[in-house]
Amino acid sequence: MATLQVPYTKNISLSVDSAVKIKATPAMPFNMGPEMQVDFYTGIEMDSNIAFQFRVYFGKQVVMNSRLGGNCGEEVKSTVMTFKDGQPFELCISVQSNEYQVSVNGRQCYTFPHRFDPGSVKMIQVWRDVSLTSVNVV
Known part of the structure; x- marks a missing residue:
């Protein structure tokens, strides 16, 4: 299956x-420290605010945050790791209405309260150490 170029950006x-x-x-294998990052931007420039x-950090933890005016907010961390080494x-x-709910392979794992109106999101970026197959908004 074809892969998408990373970093992947879409309005x-x-x-x-x-x-x-x-x-x-x-x-790459988890022992090499791969990461994945998904950013929901409120504008179409990379220096825009990040709503989510x-x-x-594969094999270690998940960190969720937002960014306003170049400053990151308080991190929300979880050591729940449902990602499997080498597995798609x-x-x-x-x-x-009040939060983002994140699931991995159909299992709800993480939540993050809205710090911005989700309707303000204009662009997504997926990047770092992943082979990306698809990104869809449904």
């Missing part, structure tokens, strides 16, 4: 009850 529009589905595989940042995964970020 999007989100609303409550929409979701972003990402299919990918870690690009989801960063996976489907990451689904669902927009609820």
